[in-house]
Amino acid sequence: xxxxxxxxxxxxxxxxxxxxxxxxxxxxxxxxxxxxxxxxxxxxxxxxxxxxxxxxxxxxxxxxxxxxxxxxxxxxxxxxxxxxxxxxxxxxxxxx
Numbered sequence: 273x274x275x276x277x278x279x280x281x282x283x284x285x286x287x288x289x290x291x292x293x294x295x296x297x298x299x300x301x302x303x304x305x306x307x308x309x310x311x312x313x314x315x316x317x318x319x320x321x322x323x324x325x326x327x328x329x330x331x332x333x334x335x336x337x338x339x340x341x342x343x344x345x346x347x348x349x350x351x352x353x354x355x356x357x358x359x360x361x362x363x364x365x366x367x368x
Contacts, residue, residue, distance in 0.1 A: 277304050278320040280311040282327040282337040288359050292326055295357070299324075311341040322353035329360035 277299060281292040289310075296306045311325065327338030342349060 275304055276319065276321045277306050277324060278314065278317065278322075279306055279308045279324045279326075280314050280341070281308075281325070282311050282335040282341075284328055284330065284335070288326050288328050288335075291357065291359060292324070295324055295326075311337055314341070314345075317345055317348040320352065322355075323349055324355045324357070325349075326357040326359070329358050334358060 279292050279296050279299075281288045283289045292308060296308045300306050307320070311327075317323070325338060325342065327335035329335070333339075
């Protein structure tokens with residue numbers, strides 16, 4: 273398991289931040305060093321061994337800030353272990 277992780281999130285109402293905080297606590301309990309912040313505040317990604325990124329789904333699309341972050345940092349994210357999560361109130365009941 274990577275030892276130094278960046279957990280980044282985009283949020284509209286705070287729920288994604290709360291989920292990211294819960295993920296951070298769990299990983300810290302397992303011995304990881306974790307930096308948690310909004311995606312907009314991400315620093316040098318080269319300092320991390322892995323990433324956990326999350327954002328809500330609104331209007332049947334992942335939050336635009338998260339999409340932009342992944343696109344802008346694709347090289348760094350694809351070079352190290354990366355996990356993604358999303359929150360959606362309508363998962364499974366919205367449009368296909």
